[in-house]
Amino acid sequence: MKMLAITGVLSFFLxxxxxxxxxxxxxxxxxxxxxxPTEEAGSFxxxxxxxxxxxxxxxKVGRGEIEYLGREDLDGVPVHHVRSSFSRLGSVDDEDIYxxxxxxxPLMVERRISTLGGLRVETEKYxxxxxxxxxxxxxxxxxxxxxxxxxxxxxxxxxxFFDLRRHDLKPGLKIPVNLPRQRFVLEVKGLTDIEVPCxxxxxxxxxxxxxxxxxxxxxxxxxxxLKASLQTPLFGNYSMILTGHGHRL
Numbered sequence: 001m002k003m004l005a006i007t008g009v010l011s012f013f014l015x016x017x018x019x020x021x022x023x024x025x026x027x028x029x030x031x032x033x034x035x036x037p038t039e040e041a042g043s044f045x046x047x048x049x050x051x052x053x054x055x056x057x058x059x060k061v062g063r064g065e066i067e068y069l070g071r072e073d074l075d076g077v078p079v080h081h082v083r084s085s086f087s088r089l090g091s092v093d094d095e096d097i098y099x100x101x102x103x104x105x106p107l108m109v110e111r112r113i114s115t116l117g118g119l120r121v122e123t124e125k126y127x128x129x130x131x132x133x134x135x136x137x138x139x140x141x142x143x144x145x146x147x148x149x150x151x152x153x154x155x156x157x158x159x160x161f162f163d164l165r166r167h168d169l170k171p172g173l174k175i176p177v178n179l180p181r182q183r184f185v186l187e188v189k190g191l192t193d194i195e196v197p198c199x200x201x202x203x204x205x206x207x208x209x210x211x212x213x214x215x216x217x218x219x220x221x222x223x224x225x226l227k228a229s230l231q232t233p234l235f236g237n238y239s240m241i242l243t244g245h246g247h248r249l
Contacts, residue, residue: 044080044162046070047248050224053197054088055239062088066158067248074098074107084158091115097158100128104163106156128153133180148180155179161225164217169204184208191219196226197243203227 046069054062064086072081078101085094096110109124120139127134131150136143148154155163155178164186167175171190177183189205194216203216203226216227228240 044068044070044165045247048222049244049246049248050242051244052240053243054086055237055241057236062086063243066161068162071101072098077107079107080104080159080162082158082162095158097156099156099159099162103166104156104159105153106159109156126154150178150180152178164206164215164225165223169206169217169219169223175206184210184213186213186215192216194226196241198226198245201226 047067049065049067051065052063053060054064064084066082066084069081069083072079079098080101082097082099083095084097085092087093092114094112094114097106098108099106105128106124106126107128108126109122111122111124113120113122118139120137122138123136125134126132131152131154133148133154135146135148137146138144157179160177160179164175167173169188171188173188175186175188177186186206186208189207191202192205194201194203202219204219204223205214205216207214212231214227214229214231215225217223218226222245224242224245225240226242230238232238
């Protein structure tokens with residue numbers, strides 16, 4: 001169970017960026033000053049974008065961004081639409097993620113992974129009533145299928161970052177997490193000070209029971225993820241650190 005948890009989260013950290021081109025400029029997006037908080041606590045504004053650097057031990061190995069695109073309809077169901085793009089060492093992982101309007105549970109993920117070996121396209125369809133994911137994987141003329149089943153609602157790590165903003169993060173609060181290939185419980189440890197390229201902030205430290213996954217969430221009206229850290233026995237420490245936060249024009 002321990003190695004299974006590490007493997008699932010590690011797959012996210014290992015696919016983060018080297019070079020990205022922004023389609024439009026960011027308002028308030030800076031490597032030195034984070035943008036002003038949104039007017040409503042916990043609100044989600046279309047165009048809100050967070051940019052991160054990815055570190056392995058003491059070396060920067062990639063970068064990427066997560067953008068909230070707003071509310072849309074997916075087959076008649078109201079959803080949140082989130083787009084992420086992460087790359088490292090010649091690989092780029094782009095995802096369009098659609099989550100339920102009330103609790104950010106994933107309904108569909110469209111994923112495009114570009115590597116030196118070519119393009120792989122994956123579509124994940126979530127059946128949250130039957131706790132199941134059907135995955136189509138296409139590379140060239142090859143098509144593979146995979147099904148993942150669970151006994152409760154299945155979450156998505158990036159959508160989890162947004163869902164955590166809906167919680168009243170008080171010390172001692174425990175939040176069960178069920179990702180496609182692992183489960184764990186996050187616990188709010190309390191407030192601490194943290195410094196990232198955007199500046200110094202007061203943040204809630206949240207971690208899994210064994211401390212392998214740790215998150216620092218800004219203690220402010222727009223509680224973005226300032227830093228995420230994963231400790232592994234084989235590869236050491238991986239970190240995703242916020243370098244800018246703002247809204248596209």
